[in-house]
Amino acid sequence: xxxxRSMKSLMEGNSVIRKMFxxxxxxxxxxxxxxxxxxxxxxPVASVPYEVKNAIISLLENQDPHEIHGYMKxxxxxxxxxxxxxxxxxxxxxxYSAENILMCNGAAGGLNIxxxxxxxxxxxVLCFAPYFTExxxxxxxxxxxxxxxxxxxxxxxxxxxxxxxxxKRRTKAVILNNPNNPSGIIYSEEDLRALTxxxxxxxxxxxxxxYLICDEPYRELAYDDREVLFMPEIYENSIYLYSFSKxxxxxxxxxxxxxxxDRVEEGKELMAAAVIAxxxxxxxxxxxxxxxxxxxxxxxxxxxxxYDRNRKLxxxxxxxxxxxxxxxxxxxxLLMKSPMEDxxxxxxxAEEEHIILVPTDGFGLPGYFRLAYCLPYEKIEASIPAxxxxxxxxxxxxxxxxxxx
Amino acid sequence: xxxxRSMKSLMEGNSVIRKMFxxxxxxxxxxxxxxxxxxxxxxPVASVPYEVKNAIISLLENQDPHEIHGYMKxxxxxxxxxxxxxxxxxxxxxxYSAENILMCNGAAGGLNIxxxxxxxxxxxVLCFAPYFTExxxxxxxxxxxxxxxxxxxxxxxxxxxxxxxxxKRRTKAVILNNPNNPSGIIYSEEDLRALTxxxxxxxxxxxxxxYLICDEPYRELAYDDREVLFMPEIYENSIYLYSFSKxxxxxxxxxxxxxxxDRVEEGKELMAAAVIAxxxxxxxxxxxxxxxxxxxxxxxxxxxxxYDRNRKLxxxxxxxxxxxxxxxxxxxxLLMKSPMEDxxxxxxxAEEEHIILVPTDGFGLPGYFRLAYCLPYEKIEASIPAxxxxxxxxxxxxxxxxxxx
Numbered sequence: 065x066x067x068x069r070s071m072k073s074l075m076e077g078n079s080v081i082r083k084m085f086x087x088x089x090x091x092x093x094x095x096x097x098x099x100x101x102x103x104x105x106x107x108p109v110a111s112v113p114y115e116v117k118n119a120i121i122s123l124l125e126n127q128d129p130h131e132i133h134g135y136m137k138x139x140x141x142x143x144x145x146x147x148x149x150x151x152x153x154x155x156x157x158x159x160y161s162a163e164n165i166l167m168c169n170g171a172a173g174g175l176n177i178x179x180x181x182x183x184x185x186x187x188x189v190l191c192f193a194p195y196f197t198e199x200x201x202x203x204x205x206x207x208x209x210x211x212x213x214x215x216x217x218x219x220x221x222x223x224x225x226x227x228x229x230x231x232k233r234r235t236k237a238v239i240l241n242n243p244n245n246p247s248g249i250i251y252s253e254e255d256l257r258a259l260t261x262x263x264x265x266x267x268x269x270x271x272x273x274x275y276l277i278c279d280e281p282y283r284e285l286a287y288d289d290r291e292v293l294f295m296p297e298i299y300e301n302s303i304y305l306y307s308f309s310k311x312x313x314x315x316x317x318x319x320x321x322x323x324x325x326d327r328v329e330e331g332k333e334l335m336a337a338a339v340i341a342x343x344x345x346x347x348x349x350x351x352x353x354x355x356x357x358x359x360x361x362x363x364x365x366x367x368x369x370x371y372d373r374n375r376k377l378x379x380x381x382x383x384x385x386x387x388x389x390x391x392x393x394x395x396x397x398l399l400m401k402s403p404m405e406d407x408x409x410x411x412x413x414a415e416e417e418h419i420i421l422v423p424t425d426g427f428g429l430p431g432y433f434r435l436a437y438c439l440p441y442e443k444i445e446a447s448i449p450a451x452x453x454x455x456x457x458x459x460x461x462x463x464x465x466x467x468x469x
Numbered sequence: 470x471x472x473x474r475s476m477k478s479l480m481e482g483n484s485v486i487r488k489m490f491x492x493x494x495x496x497x498x499x500x501x502x503x504x505x506x507x508x509x510x511x512x513p514v515a516s517v518p519y520e521v522k523n524a525i526i527s528l529l530e531n532q533d534p535h536e537i538h539g540y541m542k543x544x545x546x547x548x549x550x551x552x553x554x555x556x557x558x559x560x561x562x563x564x565y566s567a568e569n570i571l572m573c574n575g576a577a578g579g580l581n582i583x584x585x586x587x588x589x590x591x592x593x594v595l596c597f598a599p600y601f602t603e604x605x606x607x608x609x610x611x612x613x614x615x616x617x618x619x620x621x622x623x624x625x626x627x628x629x630x631x632x633x634x635x636x637k638r639r640t641k642a643v644i645l646n647n648p649n650n651p652s653g654i655i656y657s658e659e660d661l662r663a664l665t666x667x668x669x670x671x672x673x674x675x676x677x678x679x680y681l682i683c684d685e686p687y688r689e690l691a692y693d694d695r696e697v698l699f700m701p702e703i704y705e706n707s708i709y710l711y712s713f714s715k716x717x718x719x720x721x722x723x724x725x726x727x728x729x730x731d732r733v734e735e736g737k738e739l740m741a742a743a744v745i746a747x748x749x750x751x752x753x754x755x756x757x758x759x760x761x762x763x764x765x766x767x768x769x770x771x772x773x774x775x776y777d778r779n780r781k782l783x784x785x786x787x788x789x790x791x792x793x794x795x796x797x798x799x800x801x802x803l804l805m806k807s808p809m810e811d812x813x814x815x816x817x818x819a820e821e822e823h824i825i826l827v828p829t830d831g832f833g834l835p836g837y838f839r840l841a842y843c844l845p846y847e848k849i850e851a852s853i854p855a856x857x858x859x860x861x862x863x864x865x866x867x868x869x870x871x872x873x874x
Contacts, residue, residue: 066641066678066735068589068611071742078745082543105540112534120529129517133719135510138487169574169751176751180610184473201749205585205610206473236471273471314538316757330471337476340483344606346574346581351756352721 074201080426081105081197088420095418101447102420103435106245106396108313110370110438116312119360123353132353138343139335140167140321140350144359148321151362152304156294164325166338167350169318171281171307173342175202175239177322178277178303180341181334182236183208190230191239192222193428194247194399196279199239211235212428220247220390220399222255224262231266237275238263242292243282243394246427246434250290250393260299273301273329281307281320282395284366287375290393300327303334308358310396311366319354371396374437374444381448385455396438399424402431403458413457417450479606485831486510486602493825500823506852507825508840511650511801513718515775515843521717524765528758537758543748544740545572545726545755549764553726556767557709561699569730571743572755574723576686576712578747580607580644582727583682583708585746586739587641588613595635596644597627598833599652599804601684604644616640617833625652625795625804627660629667636671642680643668647697648687648799651832651839655695655798665704678706678734686712686725687800689771692780695798705732708739713763715801716771724759776801779842779849786853790860801843804829807836808863818862822855 067075081104088102123132139145142162149160168174183189183206191199193215203210213227231238240259243250263274278295283306286292296302307320322338324331342349349355375392382389388401400421404410407423407430414421414433421433437444472480486509493507528537544550547567554565573579588594588611596604598620608615618632632643645664648655668679683700688711691697701707712725727743729736747754754760780797787794793806805826809815812828812835819826819838826838842849 066587066680067738067742068585068587068592070589070611071586071746074749075742075745079748082748086542107535107540109535112538116538117529117534120525124522124525129522130512130514130718132721133517133521134721135512136721137491170753172748172751172753174751180473181476182471182473184475187473198749202751205750206475275471313535314757316537316539316541316754318753318756333472337472337480340480341476343484343487343577344479344603345610345750346577346579346607347752348575348577348723349721351723351759352719353758354756 070204074204077200077426079197081422084420084422091418091420100418100420101443101450103437103439104420104422106310106436106438107315108310108396108438109440110313110367112313113361113364115361115364116314116357119357120353123356127356132356134352136349136352138349139339140165141352141355141359144355147359147362148323152323156297158294158297158325160323160325163335164323166322166335166342167355168320168322168342169347169350170309170315170320171279171305172198173318173347173350174305174320174322175199175277175279176205176345177338177341177347178237179203179206179208180345181337182275186234188232188235189237189239190227190235191241192227194220194244194424195239195428196241196245197426220249222251222259224255224258227259228262228266231262231274233270235266235274237277239277239279240295241279243286245282245395246397246424246429247390247399248392248395248397249390250286250292253291253293256293256295257298263299267301275328276302278302278304280305281310284311285368285371285396286394287368287372288393292394296323296325301329303328308361312358312361312364314354317351317354319350319358371438373441374439377441377444378435378437382451385452387455396436398435398437400433400435402433404462407431409461410458413461414454416457417454419447419450419454475609479609482605482831484602486827489825489827496823496825505823505825506848506855508842508844509825509827511715511841511843512720513715513801513843514845515718515772517718518766518769520766520769521719521762524762525758527765528761532761537761539757541754541757543754544744545570546757546760546764549760552764552767553728557728561702563699563702563730565728565730568740569728571727571729571740571747572760573725573727573747574752574755575714575720575725576684576710577603578723578752578755579710579725579727580604580682580684581610581750582743582746582752583642584608584611584613585750586742587680591639593637593640594642594644595632595640596646597632599625599649599829600644600833601646601650602831625654627656627664629660629663632664633667633671636667636679638675640671640679642682644682644684645700646684648691650687650800651802651829651834652795652804653797653800653802654795655691655697658696658698661698661700662703668704668706672706680733681707683707683709685710686715689716690773690776690801691799692773692777693798697799701728701730706734708733713766717763717766717769719759722756722759724755724763776843778846779844782846782849783840783842787856790857792860801841803840803842805838805840807838809867812836814866815863818866819859821862822859824852824855824859
């Protein structure tokens with residue numbers, strides 16, 4: 065084996081999301097796209113806002129191509145960083161300047177940069193179950209450890225008592241994904257304020273900052289007027305991480321930003337390190353044209369009603385069929401509890417109905433499935449009979465198993 | 470210090486290129502852009518070919534925005550990968566298929582992906598001095614070692630005897646940057662064929678493949694009809710790495726590809742690993758719109774005459790002034806030997822004339838400076854009197870030093 069040993073374990077744990085996505089694509093080729101109900105991938109299908117196309121064309125027509133396609137400072141175009149800083153300040157009332165902003169390749173790019181900056185071997189990063197399955201890989205590149213705080217099973221909220229116990233001497237950062245992928249939960253203000261207290265007291269106890277990395281690509285997808293608390297306001301050592309993938313329906317373009325305010329302890333050093341980490345990890349800079357594009361699209365709103373319709377339809381129908389689901393509050397994911405003890409068997413049954421789900425074992429949550437409902441409404445409507453057939457088969461199977469026992 | 474210890478050394482060795490580039494920008498602000506001769510950065514200024522803009526607009530007008538801005542397989546759009554494979558096969562006569570191609574974020578992105586795939590702690594990667602200064606950082610992320618083969622001082626060619634001695638049990642790969650940054654040298658066919666013999670015999674001796682990573686962003690910048698040998702043809706375990714930054718003058722867009730042909734030993738495993746490494750390092754995929762753009766621009770030719778004029782003017786003038794320069798054959802770099810023993814003092818003198826050069830200590834070549842002549846011709850013309858003044862000051866200083874001794 066010529067590959068790095070450490071690569072082997074990464075390959076064995078390869079993303080089940082991608083595996084299911086590729087299965088869905090194969091099934092679509094075999095049975096026709098209309099006959100497959102693929103809930104695997106968080107690939108937004110709300111329209112790409114017309115402002116994106118307008119911005120690209122206006123940039124191509126009016127600006128020097130060497131400017132829009134050329135090198136800039138590794139941190140990003142100064143004008144775009146200034147626009148982002150002003151946008152944040154206007155929106156959240158917290159002071160930001162261009163120097164606080166690093167343009168990065170989506171949230172995944174930003175997280176990797178932060179992990180490179182912060183982690184030595186055996187350092188720890190805390191996150192809360194259920195968590196985005198790739199965090200583990202990000203941390204593993206530097207031989208550090210991802211410590212997963214179990215959730216409160218009742219309501220999928222933050223288990224704060226456990227978190228407090230699990231913060232150790234080597235804990236460098238806590239990742240908070242809000243709204244949460246895969247649960248669709250938005251964490252309550254009460255819990256988040258309690259979390260900051262825990263973090264502050266841990267900082268005092270340990271004598272070093274514990275950065276709260278606020279991974280918020282789904283911030284704009286909050287239903288029923290729920291508020292997503294802006295953590296940098298209430299916890300000084302917050303690093304805010306945003307991606308435009310979901311809001312502008314442009315996940316392939318890999319564009320987002322990191323914001324490290326002046327209130328962050330050692331924030332200037334961290335920003336300087338992030339610039340160098342970004343360059344030496346091979347990002348060099350976030351894609352240039354799309355930096356300029358998002359500079360012109362900061363106030364563009366996502367079509368929330370598009371996903372909300374899907375959410376309501378899917379949750380209501382599945383619940384009525386007897387599936388046990390976590391009521392989704394944000395993002396475009398719905399968690400469904402496996403109605404069968406043997407989750408593989410259930411996954412197979414779903415496949416027979418051409419329904420592609422993602423088991424959440426890799427998200428720190430065995431016994432559940434994630435459904436990404438970022439699909440056309442008609443597709444979700446069309447899937448309902450398939451789910452009904454699945455529910456029926458499932459009941460039959462459960463009865464059969466009972467008889468056999 | 471909250472930052473990773475390993476980050477600290479990266480920060481201390483921070484790119485002198487970027488430092489000089491930023492100095493150039495500060496001086497431009499202070500004295501006016503016209504008064505500064507900035508040879509620091511390889512930021513191509515040949516026109517962005519009209520085909521790039523045409524491709525973007527045609528894609529925006531004719532294709533589904535979800536397709537061009539959305540997720541695809543992590544390896545890239547299948548149609549673009551097929552186009553790249555066909556292009557390579559047509560051009561070099563070696564068999565490639567879409568499955569051999571991974572779209573990546575420029576050459577820097579591709580190199581980082583390969584390093585992640587191949588390197589465990591204490592593994593080694595060989596490269597030849599002078600070398601692109603960032604290789605060291607890329608290797609360091611995985612605590613591996615970059616072993617630098619000294620060049621032949623007479624002509625900056627490959628020191629093959631040394632290379633043979635320096636390949637050890639832990640050598641996983643050799644990086645070959647041809648045409649070379651910073652020397653502007655194109656390696657001879659004779660040397661390259663000799664190199665493959667050395668690699669093959671080392672593979673037999675060591676019992677594992679030694680991948681030759683052909684880092685070739687400057688392939689299309691070869692002057693006087695010089696040939697840049699296509700290594701995958703003569704060495705089976707070659708991995709070809711290309712970037713469109715220089716050819717299409719779009720370095721900010723971060724777009725390139727990796728090609729791992731079926732002849733590469735364990736090539737399928739390496740490709741599978743590269744896809745996962747790319748995703749988990751946070752690239753996820755190469756920027757989507759620009760994947761499609763380069764699919765339409767594969768046959769676009771760079772304006773070679775643009776850089777060739779610069780090359781001739783700069784080399785001729787500097788040589789006439791008495792500066793000792795390496796005759797540049799490719800890329801857009803010229804190496805100048807420091808005319809003073811104290812290179813810092815020379816750099817200061819140059820700065821006094823508003824000339825920004827990059828010392829090449831970090832490229833494994835102390836005592837030299839790199840001049841990136843990817844500038845408008847008029848800029849190079851305008852810099853000649855400044856160089857002349859520098860030459861004069863330099864002579865005076867050398868005389869003065871002699872008198873003092």
